[in-house]
Amino acid sequence: TGYEPIDFVLFGTLGDLARRKLLPSLYQLEKANLLNGGTTIVGVARQDMSEKDYAKEVKENIEKFTSEAICKDTWKRFSERLDYVQIDMKNPEDYKKLCEHVDVSRTMVCYFATPPSIYGDICQGMDAAKVIDPSVRVVLEKPIGHDLASSKVINEQVAEFFDEKQIYRIDHYLGKETVLNLIALRFANSIFATNWDHNCIDHVQISVAESVGIEGRWGYFDDAGQMRDMVQNHLLQILSLVAMEPPTTLDADSIRDEKLKVLKALRPINASNVAEKTVRGQYVSGFVRGEEVPGYLDEPDANEKSTTETFVAIKAEIDNWRWAGVPFYLRTGKRLPNKTSEVVIYFKRQPHNLFGDSFATLPQNKLVIRLQPDEGVEITVMNKVPGLTSSGSMDLQKSKLNLSFSEAFSEDRIADAYEKLLLEVMIGNQALFVRRDEIEQAWTWVDSIRAAWDASNEPPATYQAGTWGPVSSIALLAREERSWYESK
Ligand code: BG6
Numbered sequence: 001t002g003y004e005p006i007d008f009v010l011f012g013t014l015g016d017l018a019r020r021k022l023l024p025s026l027y028q029l030e031k032a033n034l035l036n037g038g039t040t041i042v043g044v045a046r047q048d049m050s051e052k053d054y055a056k057e058v059k060e061n062i063e064k065f066t067s068e069a070i071c072k073d074t075w076k077r078f079s080e081r082l083d084y085v086q087i088d089m090k091n092p093e094d095y096k097k098l099c100e101h102v103d104v105s106r107t108m109v110c111y112f113a114t115p116p117s118i119y120g121d122i123c124q125g126m127d128a129a130k131v132i133d134p135s136v137r138v139v140l141e142k143p144i145g146h147d148l149a150s151s152k153v154i155n156e157q158v159a160e161f162f163d164e165k166q167i168y169r170i171d172h173y174l175g176k177e178t179v180l181n182l183i184a185l186r187f188a189n190s191i192f193a194t195n196w197d198h199n200c201i202d203h204v205q206i207s208v209a210e211s212v213g214i215e216g217r218w219g220y221f222d223d224a225g226q227m228r229d230m231v232q233n234h235l236l237q238i239l240s241l242v243a244m245e246p247p248t249t250l251d252a253d254s255i256r257d258e259k260l261k262v263l264k265a266l267r268p269i270n271a272s273n274v275a276e277k278t279v280r281g282q283y284v285s286g287f288v289r290g291e292e293v294p295g296y297l298d299e300p301d302a303n304e305k306s307t308t309e310t311f312v313a314i315k316a317e318i319d320n321w322r323w324a325g326v327p328f329y330l331r332t333g334k335r336l337p338n339k340t341s342e343v344v345i346y347f348k349r350q351p352h353n354l355f356g357d358s359f360a361t362l363p364q365n366k367l368v369i370r371l372q373p374d375e376g377v378e379i380t381v382m383n384k385v386p387g388l389t390s391s392g393s394m395d396l397q398k399s400k401l402n403l404s405f406s407e408a409f410s411e412d413r414i415a416d417a418y419e420k421l422l423l424e425v426m427i428g429n430q431a432l433f434v435r436r437d438e439i440e441q442a443w444t445w446v447d448s449i450r451a452a453w454d455a456s457n458e459p460p461a462t463y464q465a466g467t468w469g470p471v472s473s474i475a476l477l478a479r480e481e482r483s484w485y486e487s488k
Pocket of ligand 1: 172
């Protein structure tokens with residue numbers, strides 16, 4: 001491997017994120033021979049548990065959350081790395097135990113897979129145990145705060161002990177193969193690089209749809225809502241990658257500087273324009289994929305008076321030279337018909353139609369970047385209908401140039417986002433992690449919208465589970481003679 005052996009300390013190792021995503025991803029890295037031979041994995045949690053029981057628990061989770069049978073050899077190598085320490089993360093004294101399990105002369109990566117409210121406690125405990133030095137890297141999970149002010153508090157608590165160069169803030173969308181491919185697509189292909197601005201592009205749509213509901217996370221979700229849970233991070237990160245200027249290099253700060261400029265250029269949405277530029281929705285009962293599902297307010301543990309949004313659509317505008325007059329429509333929601341995420345670039349129409357009546361105006365070329373599932377890139381083009389006609393007219397049809405990742409790269413399994421990101425932390429590359437100023441800028445934009453919603457006292461519009469959101473989200477585009485891209 002291209003990195004030194006490390007001690008990987010997983011705070012909150014028995015929690016949901018570690019069980020579902022982090023441990024299975026580490027296991028996959030082991031399987032792909034990407035974990036350095038000397039690397040250890042030290043699980044930390046409050047429960048009293050023997051190393052043997054911990055290994056058993058980890059194995060069960062890997063079996064449950066990877067959709068393949070466990071490989072004996074891989075598991076043997078992996079289990080030999082596992083270690084467990086019982087620590088009450090709120091008690092600074094307890095962290096001394098960590099010293100017996102890590103070697104401070106090696107690089108230590110500490111993943112805080114815990115609620116952000118205890119990030120400060122973990123930092124203080126590590127400090128008390130004297131395990132912090134400039135080689136330690138910390139990985140922070142979202143949500144970092146629920147608004148600008150609270151995110152500053154959390155970032156400050158961590159900054160007291162760690163320099164920004166040591167902090168890796170996760171947005172797992174940045175580890176998705178297809179999201180990364182946005183950089184390759186834009187900057188390695190001159191056909192896109194030279195057409196990527198207001199001269200050629202009419203508008204952009206970014207949709208992240210999910211068919212699932214709240215999945216037993218009502219408490220967390222109801223405090224957050226779709227805006228904080230998805231728009232503040234995943235959608236704004238995708239938007240930044242689509243809209244940013246070419247970075248000088250692929251190093252962390254070159255990319256992050258460019259993303260930050262986009263976030264700074266987002267036109268503010270506030271009480272004066274929120275009704276015209278945003279739609280928020282909440283699902284009521286309906287049918288998703290033929291199955292009847294309850295409404296948001298009827299989910300287990302629901303507060304029946306909640307006005308939390310489960311759907312958001314926004315017309316975002318970027319006030320800079322490249323994007324003047326090009327709207328970016330964002331849409332994300334729970335209990336929509338499918339799980340599909342895509343970026344669709346609508347190019348401008350041709351100025352003049354040579355082809356007669358079959359198209360009063362020629363349709364737009366579209367570049368569809370399918371982020372998930374069925375990952376791929378597709379371009380809609382106009383093509384002559386092949387063959388001879390007695391009238392001599394030239395008839396056109398819409399056709400697709402289609403790159404399907406599963407067909408083109410069928411040998412390769414698409415790695416989970418967390419596999420990619422965990423590997424990048426171990427290598428020590430911050431390019432795919434969010435810098436503090438990006439997070440704070442994203443909160444500034446989102447807070448203003450949320451404040452305007454709160455001030456309006458309007459409840460969210462309802463939509464039936466299994467539909468594409470409130471009718472007003474269709475109107476958001478229709479009044480500008482546009483419509484949402486219909487995925488397959
Ligand atoms: C998480 C959100 O960050 O992303 C969840 O908290 C959401 O609410 C999830 O379901 C979606 O991620 P993915 O990778 O399944 O698209």
